[in-house]
Amino acid sequence: MKNLGAGTWIWGTALALSLAFTAWYHNWSGPLTSAEVDAYVEQLQARSDGGDPAALRDLRSFLEADDGREFVMLNVIKLHTDPQPHPQTGEPTDAAELMGTYSSAFIGRLFRSAGHPVLVADKIGPFVDTFGVTERPDWTLTSMVRYRSRRDLAEAATYEGFPGAHLFKTVAIENTFNFPTHTRIQLFFSPGLLLPLLLFFVASLTHLVVMVRRQRP
Template structure:
């Protein structure tokens, strides 16, 4: 009975943590509603210096919401020379400027179950590339997971975003990005990996408890 009691606590805790993480990590609110989209677009349009074309592009993406997670692909070329700091005007390394932006943005992203999937530096020339007239000397590429398009809209309308975004535009010379959805994935996402790890730890913990209690 004592072993059964310990097992109940161990597996119950693992199950509760897994369910809590799953509830947080995935979108359960469905696609954006027309009212939500209108509210987000109105907020963006009301900001000083708002880019009408960018706002309309985002609006089109939000209107096609399917409620699923997506991954934003980014390809970035940083300025080679130091750039004026958005606040002090002092020449500052582009990587440092981007780091300031990332610190503010990633913190907000993680709170809504978003996270980087990978970040990779460019280490060679273009290979088997054609049909492209301009080929900037890209610095790195990254992919960032969003739980939903609602979370993207929340990030875009976050009150601290305009100030942080100044550091991004100061650091980056060229960039392009577009949203994607996974078709083939050969690695575990956190949505599956963490519950598996929790149950693995629970099984080891239960085994240790049983062995210790069976010792004379």
């Protein structure tokens, strides 16, 4: 009975943590409504004093086509090679340092809504098997960032602290292109599956240790 009681607490705790993580990590609110899309786009228009009409149209189109699923944003970036003026002090600052300031602010916000980097990789060589393009910027790095939903992307874009952080990004980057993707093939565990598996693995080991100790004379 004692072992059963210990097991109940161990497995119950693992199950509760797993359910709590799953509830947080996945989108349970469904796709964006038309009213939500209008509200987010209006906020961005007001904040950017109209902004880039084409960019806002593209964003609206993406939000309106929301399927409620997670997605991964692909980013390809070329940082300035020369120091750039710091947005706050005006001092010449390395572009990587400026980008780091932006990333710290944005990724911190993203983590709170279950978003996270999937991949960050530096370019280490020339173009290979590349054709059909007229320009080949000397890209610096590429990254893939997971969003729980398009609603979270809209929330991040309209976050009150975003404009100040985003300024560091625009100063640091010379060229970039970005587009959202849905994963077709994935050869590694996502946190949504990995963490519950780890919790149950730890629970099984803990339960085994408890049983062994209690069976000792």
